[in-house]
Amino acid sequence: MNRFTYLAFLLVIAPVVHADLRVFTCEPEWGALAVEIGGDLVETYSATHALQDPHYIQARPSLIARLRRADLLICSGAELEIGWLPQLLSKANNPEVRPGNSGYFEASSFVPRLDVPDSVDRAKGDMHPQGNPHVQANPHNIYIIAQALIGKMAQLDPANADRYRQGGADFLERWQDAIAVWEDRAGVLRGNRVVVHHKSWVYLQDWLGLIEVATLEPVPGVPPTATHLGELLRLLGDEGDGADYIIRAPYQSEKASIWLSERTGIPALMLPLTVGGSESATNLFSLFEDILDRLLEAGS
């Protein structure tokens, strides 16, 4: 083979080498995880951003078009997206990414779910009948989910399977080291009492040993009411037992937590619930660093 025909041969086979994976995620943390594993092999698009409530969004045409082209759909699941994902899936008409098919990945199905109710009563609000879906708030869950996701990505893009496995192994090692550092820093938080806006933090509480003493929502999914806040003031105010912080996610109105904070002196904190939820939470590592920074600063 002379040099010219060899070059022509290369030109023909070269484009096949790069096969990327189009990943559509319901929440930003899963896109961030896919990128940690796959790097530039992965193109991600998230249906929600960190300043949106993932329980409630509109199935916009731009989302439908993106989902139609996706190879892999990653969602927290456990019915977190029940209000919009089924409609989005039916309009996108992409059978590969439907639940039960190979392109669908339900992150929360890989970890032990907390708050699974004994009985379901929809009248009591957004009950999360399959257990609490906000699993990303414990980094040990991210570790378990990453292990499963590496296999899924390798399965869907076999040409690059080794690169996903290598990128994934590298991530898992760095993640484990980071968890050890975080747990060292967070030891002093154990036993702290928290008031939460919505039950978005049960996995964080479980990880750090925080004790939830009340929720600003009277029942899950129902915004705080004057009556309920009055009761919390009695429970936590001058005569009450207090708490160490009041926590909300960036998409929740600050009104109720500030109202209660001003009357009780308990600090009100915004914690990023996912990547992009604060200026410094730009990836999964800085997400947890920022959560700890904020909790430790309020406690000091």
Ligand SMILES: [Zn+2]
């Ligand atoms: Zn929820």
